[in-house]
Amino acid sequence: MNTLCPLCRSSNTHPTHTARHVGGTLGALGGATSGAASALSAAKAGATLGAFAGPAGSVLGGLAGALFGGLLGGAAGSVAGARVGDVVDKNVFNRLQCDDCGHVFTAR
Numbered sequence: 603m604n605t606l607c608p609l610c611r612s613s614n615t616h617p618t619h620t621a622r623h624v625g626g627t628l629g630a631l632g633g634a635t636s637g638a639a640s641a642l643s644a645a646k647a648g649a650t651l652g653a654f655a656g657p658a659g660s661v662l663g664g665l666a667g668a669l670f671g672g673l674l675g676g677a678a679g680s681v682a683g684a685r686v687g688d689v690v691d692k693n694v695f696n697r698l699q700c701d702d703c704g705h706v707f708t709a710r
């Protein structure tokens with residue numbers, strides 16, 4: 603793979619992460635959505651557990667469960683999406699940007 607900038611011949615280049623960013627964002631959205639679904643059951647579980655500590659415990663437990671489920675889902679989705687995006691970047695786009703002149707080109 604030639605990573606030299608075709609314009610200025612600089613070897614000071616880095617891969618662009620177009621698909622990784624897109625994948626990470628989409629994954630986070632998807633993960634948060636499925637996380638929200640599991641957050642509901644997590645909230646119920648938290649509320650049930652918290653109920654032993656009284657009404658306040660039930661509310662707090664539900665909140666903690668919902669937060670946990672949503673956050674975990676979003677984070678897991680984001681990581682998975684970024685992984686997929688990485689593969690797409692490498693195998694489909696294979697784009698590099700020159701750090702010296704800013705030129706974006708396709709590595710061959």
Ligand SMILES: [Zn+2]
Binds near residue numbers: 608609700702
């Ligand atoms: Zn250049």
